[in-house]
Amino acid sequence: MVKKRTCIFISGYGSNLKYLINNSRNQNFPIKISLVVCNNKNAKGILHAKKNSIPCLIINTNKRNFENKILNELKRYKISLICLAGYMKIISKKFINTYGKTIINIHPSLLPKFKGLNTFKRILKNKEKKTGCTVHFVNEKLDAGTNIIQKSFFINKNDNEKILKNKTQNLEYKAFSEAIIKIFRYN
Numbered sequence: 001m002v003k004k005r006t007c008i009f010i011s012g013y014g015s016n017l018k019y020l021i022n023n024s025r026n027q028n029f030p031i032k033i034s035l036v037v038c039n040n041k042n043a044k045g046i047l048h049a050k051k052n053s054i055p056c057l058i059i060n061t062n063k064r065n066f067e068n069k070i071l072n073e074l075k076r077y078k079i080s081l082i083c084l085a086g087y088m089k090i091i092s093k094k095f096i097n098t099y100g101k102t103i104i105n106i107h108p109s110l111l112p113k114f115k116g117l118n119t120f121k122r123i124l125k126n127k128e129k130k131t132g133c134t135v136h137f138v139n140e141k142l143d144a145g146t147n148i149i150q151k152s153f154f155i156n157k158n159d160n161e162k163i164l165k166n167k168t169q170n171l172e173y174k175a176f177s178e179a180i181i182k183i184f185r186y187n
């Protein structure tokens, strides 16, 4: 199997990145992580890239043309899939169109519910019965592309933001890899 050369975008802890790196070691998993892009020079996630000898582009998103810099690297590393794994910066329409290949994102809610930030706080405030995570294709609108996979669980009375985050992220680790397998099943 020829693995798709993939780039993971992160901003923080990188726990999803860690799971994707582990799963990509399986020869039947359809992607190889060839590049990591991070827009926070202090992000813990950078260490996962370093430990696994994966090139990591640390980018200052306050600089003009930062997206062009990323696009150049994507070309250099022949990337054909981008996975946004906790990348806390909105990707521009121009970037999406110029890149022209698949971009997917993981979001900690059952989209279309609770797009954007502070999801767990809003979920609790709204007294939701169920929550979960979504992996979806990225388009020009925030958290709005077609869903690939969702995983859900029932919220307990005593669940707080921290517990919800934990439960959601444990589902994310499975959902991200399953979504990737699903995308490439027929390729």
Ligand code: GAR
Binding pocket: 010, 011, 012, 013, 014, 015, 016, 017, 045, 085, 086, 087, 088, 106, 107, 108, 116, 117, 169, 172
């Ligand atoms: C993940 O839970 C992901 O769903 C969320 O950031 C976290 C990153 O965790 N993404 C968003 O909220 C995007 N809107 P990680 O760095 O440990 O993988």
